[in-house]
Amino acid sequence: MAEPLLIVEKVDVYYGAVQALRGVSLQVHEGEVVTLIGCNGAGKTTTLNTICGLLRPRLGRVLYQGNDISRRPAHELVRQGLVMAPEGRGIFPNLTVAENMDLGAFTRSDKAGIAADLERGYALFPRLRERINQKAGTLSGGEQQMLAIARALMARPRLLLLDEPSLGLAPLLVKTIFETIDRINGEGVSILLVEQNANAALKHSRRAYVLQSGEICQEGSSEALRDDPAVRAAYLGGQ
Amino acid sequence: MDFTQLLQNMTNGVAKGSCYALVAVGYTMVYGVLQLINFAHSDVYMLGAYFAYWPAKWMGYLPDEKGGRAQDVPLALVGLFVVGSMAACAAVGALIERAAYRPLRHSGRLAPLITAIGVSLLLEYGGQMVFGTEPRLFPTFVEAQSYDVAGVKFANTSIIIVVTAAVLMGALTLFVNHTRQGRALRAVSHSFNNARLMGINVNATITMTFMLGSSLAAVGGILVAMDQPTITPLMGLRMGLKAFVAAVLGGIGSIPGAALGGLLLGVSESVVAYWSTTYSEAVAFLILIGVLLVRPAGILGSSAREKV
Known part of the structure; x- marks a missing residue:
């Protein structure tokens, strides 16, 4: 197998004196959907923030496309295609939907490509097109997530x-979001997915990691994890 | 009651208020991004006047000793002085941010505030050391004229002030609302981290914010200096107070708010001066306190929650 697109290697992250991640290691290969599940406060968002450059590991390193990026600022990584969609509150509420979309393409200058991608984005989420000139803060929770x-x-x-793409959404919307994730992945984008909705996330990914108190406690194929009694008890409501 | 005189005072107030507005946007933009009151801003305004004064002096365009009228300065040269001063102030603004505020970015809000006061004092007293304490006569740049409309006199300097301020504020609004960098500025004012995730260089955007505010303050300094027409290294003290109040009155963080606050302050001062020049500022400030009691977030502060 080719070298993974992303390698997180024994990463320790602290908030001040408090250790949030302990020796976290994970990998994402080109074209994969990988899920990271875990309880509230287990360190899932911290892991994503470390990968995308918002946080710096005290120990360990993050390799992306073979390069050590653990000291690179987030805004540079976006240019290299390492992009994070923060949980829905991460949109800019004081800007319109269209302005938010334009900011998404901030690093690009290929006008034709941007226009095409804009069209594709609105085709993916027709609801956003209807709200194009609305302030993003006035959108519903689901629409903000789509944005x-x-x-x-x-x-x-x-x-x-x-990061938590299905958080707080109605079941029907959750389904739409996960179908969209499949589609995006089908277009060749590798995805690292953090979810509380472990059941759906495991269905829509190939491999998964379980994070507990800042440590990876389990990893494997999503299918195997779904059948694992311990995982079922802890994250899948014991069904 | 002499309505012509009252009207006269109001028109003067609009000119005064335009200058407040030009300086107030600098306070409001920096606050919108950093939640910092940049006390040194009004001293950059002072530098703006000096940065236009020195080249004019070197080139022999000062009024004569007796305070007579300036030699006619070619308009293109005036433009050059203004643009040069704007560029120099932009550089000073960027330098202040880099040297004094950025190292304290993660030290809470009190430390940068105190540093801001320190930078302000440094510029004021450093200015006295370098420029001298004595007031200097500023070149008038344009020959004073006034136009009489139904008994109300419009001085050409006032017209220049109002038009320049309006054009610059309009350009700033267009920039912030309709350009890529303007969008970046608004994104950064909402959240540093979310802006970073868009690929926006937050530090560069903050530097740009300081440069924009400082260059507008420079124009304010030159306009006020032309009108006065004397400048001193402490001229920023009064202006700082007024412009800051204007920004708060309009709703700090809001650019239209700064324009509105500046105009309101200038006009109310001048209108009160119709009855009493002594108390004009006191009464004007009382009005402000009244407004803030009713709307603590400022006039455009909470209803239009949009920052910068």
């Missing part, structure tokens, strides 16, 4: 980090 994802795609990601 966060659509906006991330505007940067032409090679590796997309998705």
